[in-house]
Amino acid sequence: MPSSAACLLRAFVAAVMCLPVSSSIPTAIGSYGENIEVPCFYTTPLPSDLIFIKWKYTQDDGLSGDLLVKQAQKAEATISAMGLYKDRVSLSNTSSLILSKGVLADQRTFTCMVVGPSSLNEYPVQVKVYKKPSAPQIKNKAKELENGKLTMLGECVTQDANPAANVTWAKNGQPLVNDGSTVKISNQVTVNKATGLSTTTSALQYTAGKGDVDSKFTCLVQQEAGPVQTTTPETFTINYPTEKMSLQVVGEGTLKEGDSLVLKCQADGNPPPTKFYFHIKGQKVPVDNDTLVMPGVTRDKSGQYKCSLYDNEKMEATKDIVVNYLDLSLSPSGSVLKNHGEALPVTVLKNASGEVKVWWTKDNVKLEKQPDFKSLRYADAGLYLVEASLAGIKRTQSFQLVVQGKPIITHLSKAYSTDKNHKVLTCEAEGSPKPTLQWSVNGTDEENFYDKGKVIYKITVVPSQNLTVSCTASNALGEESRFIDVFSLNGNGPHHEDRYEDADQAKVIVGVVVGLLLAAAIVGLIYWVYMKKSRQGSWKTGEKETGTSEEEKKLEENNHKAEV
Structure with a gap:
């Protein structure tokens, strides 16, 4: 029990x-x-x-x-x-x-x-x-993809997982969806009989386009309750035919005469074409690369240029090219010798590929406009330079103008010194070659100045008596003299000359008044004669209006005296 x-x-x-x-x-x-x-x-x-x-x-x-x-x-x-x-x-x-x-x-x-x-x-x-799967790897990668053609891109493999890992594909971080036409993804899981662990293989077939040239493809592996593992991004070469071409000028700035013209033909095909035809002024030049160099081009190289594929000349690109140039001529030029008062026409001729900027300078000072010499002055002498520019091209022309003529005294004056004890005489003249000024008296504190045809000569004197002083200007072409009265400073000092000068001024005034009175008298006499003739013509009928020959002779004498 x-x-x-x-x-x-x-x-x-x-x-x-x-x-x-x-x-x-x-x-x-x-x-x-x-x-x-x-x-x-x-x-x-x-x-x-x-x-x-x-x-x-x-x-x-x-x-x-x-x-x-x-x-x-x-x-x-x-x-x-x-x-x-x-x-x-x-x-x-x-x-x-x-x-x-x-x-x-x-x-x-x-x-x-x-x-x-x-x-x-x-x-x-x-x-x-x-069991965490192994890091995924992309195997059997395609060497290149063809534009618009479904191609096996690669296989993503992850091993020794439990449960079997889930594999997905992404392009530029966005998941790829199996649509059965442009994108096909097939997954296969195999189990190791010894360990029971699973290996997942995912094959991607992809239809690439030109936009996928820089696309990054990745494979992602995720397991239930596990972290996401991602492969290193992969890029693939995409082959596609040329659809667009362009012809470019290599280099910065505008093209000008003497520059090297570098032409580059670009095609968007992949792999890029390696041989082209360049069409230059009706000539077809084969080139084994995409660049053509033409050193030292001239203005006649302006025109339309073209490049085309070596194996398909219908695929082409064109470009209009301008070789900039600038010619500048100036009349007169070099050294120009002209006489004072003469005219000097100035002509500038420009021949250029576009709008030209022009400016003038005289002795390195900018002028507002082109010089116009209708009557040359001594001050017009100098170095004239005209400069023109266009698209990085600069041209200059110049002439050196010399204005010659016999001296002309333009100003003669006297003045007291600061202390009122001396007289300062000033003589100014113009002329070229440089005039020599000479006073008829000796003086001290001499001062000379010469610039652009103008010369000034000052001296200081102490006149002991009233003088008439002359200044003479002379050069190789002639001379001119002018006179000035200088009063003595002896005895009464500066006030003595003041009186003389005041008297001179009074004489001038009196002379002007007398002249006016004489003019009035002449006008009155002419009026009286006219009225007398008028009365005779009115009161004496039947008589001649003219007087006797003696009267006419006396009248002419009186008129002549009045005019004098």
Whole structure:
């Protein structure tokens, strides 16, 4: 007859087997190759009269297999595991089952059984083992893609994952969608029989366009509850035919005579064309690259230029090119000798490829306009320079003008010195070659000045008597003299000459008044004669209006005296 404890245990087991099984089993997740902890998910504290805790597992054949038992009164658990779990199981302080070096075979159900004198509770736990996939790699990459053609771009491979990794493709950071025509993505998963780990291979077929020249393709791998891994971005050569061409002038600035003309023919095809025809003034020149150099071009090289593909001359580009030039001539030029008062026409001729800017300078001073010499002055003498510019081209022409003539005294004056004890005589003249000025008296503090045909000669004198002084200006072409009265300073000092000069001024005034009176008298006489003739013609009828020959002679004499 069995003992009462054994009967009780059988009763508990029978009762447990009759309990309904929960449809939701907790899951414990572990990492491949690392220790996996399987917790005992009891919901109430362990009974104080706990007899033992037991861990078991569901075998491959569906039967239950024992792993270990921990008696309440013992410190160590008794391990009964065999086969896959021999030497791989242990119990933690919290009654969790520890599986060392987790493998994919550990993905099964483990049950924690808690047994007391009057209770028996089981807590099943489903174990999942995760394995992070290897870093993805793009293999079997295409060497080049053809414009508009569906081409195998490459295969993205990630290995040793559990569960199998999810692979996606992206272009410039945006996911590619399998549309079955321009984009085709096919994934394949293979399982290693020895390890049970999965390898995912994703093949991408892609229809490239010209816009994909710089596109960056990446492969992304993500696992459930794991991080995203991305490949290094890949770019691909896109082959496409030439659709557009351009002809360019290489170099900065405008083209001018003497420059090298560098033409570059560009085509948008890929790979780029390496041979072209350059069409220059009706000549077709083959070139094994995209650049043509023409050194030292002249103005006759202006015109339309063209380049075309060597193997397809219908694909071409044209450009109008202007070689800038500037010609400048000036009349007169060089050294020009002219006489004072003569006219000198100035003519500037320009021949250029565009609008020319012109400016004049005289002795390095800018002029507002072109000089116009209708009557030359001595001050007009100097170096004249005309400068023209166009598109970086500068031209200059010049002439040196010399104005010659005999001297002309333009000013003769006298003045007191600052201390009123001397006389300062000033003679100014114009002429070229440089005139020589000569006073008829000697003086001190002589001062000479000459500039642009004008000469000034000052002297200081102390006249002891009234003098008439002359200044003579002379050069190789002639001379001129002028006179001035200088009064003595002896006796009464400066006031003495003041009186003489005042008297001179009075004489001038009196002379002017007398002249006016004489003029009035002459006008009155003429009026009287006219009135007399008028009266004679009115009062004496039948007589001649003219007088006798003696009267006419006397009248003419009187008129002549009046005019004098």
